[in-house]
Amino acid sequence: KxxxxxxxxxLIKTRGQxxxxxxxxxxxxxxxxxxxxxxxxxxxxxxxxxSETQRNKGNFxxxxxxxxxxxxxxxxxxxxxELGDSALYLCxxxxxxxxxxxxxxxxxGDGTRLSIL
Amino acid sequence: AxxxxxxxxxxxxxxxxxxxxxxxxxxxxxxxxxxxxQYPNQGLQxxxxxxxxxxxxxxxxxxxxxxxxxxTSFHLTKPSAHMSDAAxxxxxxxxxxxxLIFGKGTTLxxxx
Numbered sequence: 001k002x003x004x005x006x007x008x009x010x011l012i013k014t015r016g017q018x019x020x021x022x023x024x025x026x027x028x029x030x031x032x033x034x035x036x037x038x039x040x041x042x043x044x045x046x047x048x049x050x051s052e053t054q055r056n057k058g059n060f061x062x063x064x065x066x067x068x069x070x071x072x073x074x075x076x077x078x079x080x081x082e083l084g085d086s087a088l089y090l091c092x093x094x095x096x097x098x099x100x101x102x103x104x105x106x107x108x109g110d111g112t113r114l115s116i117l
Numbered sequence: 118a119x120x121x122x123x124x125x126x127x128x129x130x131x132x133x134x135x136x137x138x139x140x141x142x143x144x145x146x147x148x149x150x151x152x153x154x155q156y157p158n159q160g161l162q163x164x165x166x167x168x169x170x171x172x173x174x175x176x177x178x179x180x181x182x183x184x185x186x187x188x189t190s191f192h193l194t195k196p197s198a199h200m201s202d203a204a205x206x207x208x209x210x211x212x213x214x215x216x217l218i219f220g221k222g223t224t225l226x227x228x229x
Contacts, residue, residue: 004160045218105163111159
């Protein structure tokens with residue numbers, strides 16, 4: 001069974017540009033969550049999608065947005081990139097919106113490392 | 118609001134020594150707590166979780182954690198460290214849904 005796939009793995013952009021990151025969840029999983037990981041702020045929750053609807057959102061500016069398609073694949077977009085957006089962006093998928101546990105584990109992808117020059 | 122605090126950003130042990138990584142939580146309701154491990158250039162892997170079924174939780178790779186309500190702690194331990202345990206470890210709490218609130222992480226170094 002394929003795991004969570006994030007593309008691309010690495011990305012270099014310049015300030016002011018926009019970027020789109022992609023996440024393909026494990027087959028059958030309908031929930032996708034996104035996290036930003038930086039050395040200074042650690043792992044921070046961005047948003048959560050289920051059945052093409054955003055169900056929860058973290059404390060990030062409106063430049064960060066996302067969407068989910070009918071096949072559960074998700075994309076996140078960051079507009080007007082800033083140097084501080086340099087981070088590892090992680091995607092996680094699970095079967096439902098329930099808290100992750102042994103019966104409904106949440107699986108993480110290997111992330112997209114975004115560097116802003 | 119729920120939160121977790123990991124004490125010690127870096128822990129160093131010798132191979133074969135006890136591993137102890139500390140995590141304290143803050144929650145007004147019974148928490149769902151997790152420990153994750155992250156190897157370089159990889160995502161997060163679930164080590165174990167506490168969901169109120171048992172206070173001593175056994176996870177993968179020989180790790181276990183004990184939930185202590187009186188101390189609001191959920192420390193991660195392993196009796197004997199291996200070189201392959203060197204990684205970054207994160208404690209997390211689930212406030213609901215699939216969102217997780219993570220601690221700042223603890224880097225574990227293992228020397229031979």
